[in-house]
Amino acid sequence: QPELGKSKRNCYPLPGPDFTYGMYIHKRDGGVSEAIGHWDAVKAKPRKRVMPPDFVAMGRGAVTEGCTRAREFALYYKFKDTRQIDKGVLRYGGKVPPGMTFGRPSRPPTPIFDIIQHRYKELWMEQQRARTVVQRVMKKKSGEVRENRTSFLRTHPLPVKEESFWHLQRFEKVWAPH
Numbered sequence: 001q002p003e004l005g006k007s008k009r010n011c012y013p014l015p016g017p018d019f020t021y022g023m024y025i026h027k028r029d030g031g032v033s034e035a036i037g038h039w040d041a042v043k044a045k046p047r048k049r050v051m052p053p054d055f056v057a058m059g060r061g062a063v064t065e066g067c068t069r070a071r072e073f074a075l076y077y078k079f080k081d082t083r084q085i086d087k088g089v090l091r092y093g094g095k096v097p098p099g100m101t102f103g104r105p106s107r108p109p110t111p112i113f114d115i116i117q118h119r120y121k122e123l124w125m126e127q128q129r130a131r132t133v134v135q136r137v138m139k140k141k142s143g144e145v146r147e148n149r150t151s152f153l154r155t156h157p158l159p160v161k162e163e164s165f166w167h168l169q170r171f172e173k174v175w176a177p178h
Contacts, residue, residue: 058082
């Protein structure tokens with residue numbers, strides 16, 4: 001049983017005070033002075049970027065070669081492995097073409113002079129006036145009698161269909177008693 005007011009002790013014996021926890025690395029264990037004095041710099045290895053296959057170009061080439069079955073296409077893809085062209089605009093260490101910018105363009109600044117003179121209010125008022133004029137014109141037009149289908153057909157009659165005297169050939173020699 002644990003002593004009164006103290007937690008129960010665990011069963012494992014701990015090492016002595018001279019024991020160091022963790023792993024000792026001979027190469028980098030120089031202390032703080034070595035860590036501050038020089039950095040371990042790792043130089044980037046230039047790695048060749050493998051571009052994905054260009055299936056559109058391979059399919060076009062397979063069709064020109066006369067491939068029609070799936071097996072022929074698979075064999076063509078296997079032996080004529082065409083890769084996409086690397087445009088290489090901005091890879092690591094690549095140069096940006098002159099005049100090229102990235103991101104969304106910033107919106108033009110709002111002219112403060114127009115805000116002070118209430119220019120936007122005046123533009124809105126002009127739009128509202130133009131809208132009411134158009135609404136009045138439409139209301140006047142709606143007061144007129146509109147043309148319905150009957151009156152339209154009276155003024156614009158349909159073209160007369162010519163009668164066709166053509167009959168199917170099998171009905172030409174039908175015996176008819178006189």
